[in-house]
Amino acid sequence: MTDTGGGGESLFEEMMAEAVDPLYLELPDGDDTAAWTLHAVDSDGVIDLDDLTGALDVVEALVGDELAGEVLDVLADLPWDRTLDTAALLRRHFTLVELRPGLWPQLVEQIDLYGEAIESDLADRGIDLLDFFRGARPWTQLARMLPRLPEGSRYRAALLDDEDLARARIEAEDDEDDDAPSKSDRPPLIGETQDRALLRQAVSFLRRIEHGLYNSRAPKSKRSKAPDPLKGPETAEDRLRDLLGDADVEDIFDQVTPGWNRGDDVPSGFKRNLSGLLVPDD
Incomplete structure (x- = not known):
């Protein structure tokens, strides 16, 4: 019986050996039984799973170079369904499920x-x-x-x-192409809080104070423009305003906002329901 796996340089293999019980693989070998204990499969074989189409290739890749020759020699004398079963067993025992390519x-x-x-x-x-x-x-x-x-x-x-x-x-x-769009200088929207917004305002204010002090002492030729306030995260509304302009955005908001949020006139004898639709005022 050969004991192998889980002792290489791959952290993936080490964690697999720590998490999963060893696989005791037995195959009939003439009048005897060939047996191997696998603590983990070969990480390089896991990487190659996308490119493997046959059960024999899967077994060879997962048991690793150290055992591949022995296991394949035994499987060569057995019915094909034993190879299929061995490939399925390796994947099932070590949770190597089908994943999207890559x-x-x-x-x-x-x-x-x-x-x-x-x-x-x-x-x-x-x-x-x-x-x-x-x-x-x-x-x-x-x-x-x-x-x-x-x-x-x-x-x-x-x-x-x-x-x-x-x-x-x-x-x-x-x-990168020079014409490629530049990366945004805005912070990510995820994690944005009121505290971060207030801190950003405070830093912007301090920068303007620092700039004002510098300009008050610097020669006129070296004075510079005041720094812009630090930008907050970009929202979908910001992008829409940049694309369409404020007036067009307000028109869109009017179309998707319920009527009770708008100050439009309602004809006599009618009212707006919660969806903004005109209904008779009974």
């Missing part, structure tokens, strides 16, 4: 690179990262959560501290 490589990479930071951030929110390996939570939920972890999280800090990722971002910026 998601498995993304998940394995993020956990291998930033798994400890992700685990800590989720623990702060009462979520155990190992639950995704156990099948207690769907992998698609983790994929949705990662990009939405807030500023100041360990995961976001790890991304910002990754030199390879920083280099890739810089190279991507250099390759």
Whole structure:
């Protein structure tokens, strides 16, 4: 019997081995029985799942290079349905469900690179990262959560501290078309509160005071224009006003706002219901 898996350099494999019970794989081998204990599947095989079409390829990829030769030699002498069953068993035991193309490589990479930071951030929110390996939570939920972890999280800090990722971002910026739209200088709408808005106003006020003090002492040739107030998050209404102009926006609001919010006249003998429609005033 061969004992393998879970001891490599892949954090994804280490967490899988910690979360999931070992798989005791047995296959008939002539008059004997071949057996292997798998603590985890090969993370490179998980990454390749999108490109694997046959059950034999799935088994070879998931058991890893160390065991692939042994397992495939045994399966070669068995009916084809044993290969199908083995591939299904590996995926089922280690919760390797079907995901949209590209998601498995993304998940394995993020956990291998930033798994400890992700685990800590989720623990702060009462979520155990190992639950995704156990099948207690769907992998698609983790994929949705990662990009939405807030500023100041360990995961976001790890991304910002990754030199390879920083280099890739810089190279991507250099390759961008000059006509590409510039990034917004406004803060994100998520997390905006009244406290943040008041703090932004206070900072804007202090900047204008600082500018005024500088201009009062600087030569006339070096005086500058007062800084603009710091911008808040951009809302859908802001974008609509920029696109259509204030007058057109008010017309749109009139069309979608119930009549009791508008100051229009109501003909004698009628009234507006809560939907803004004219009805007889009984």
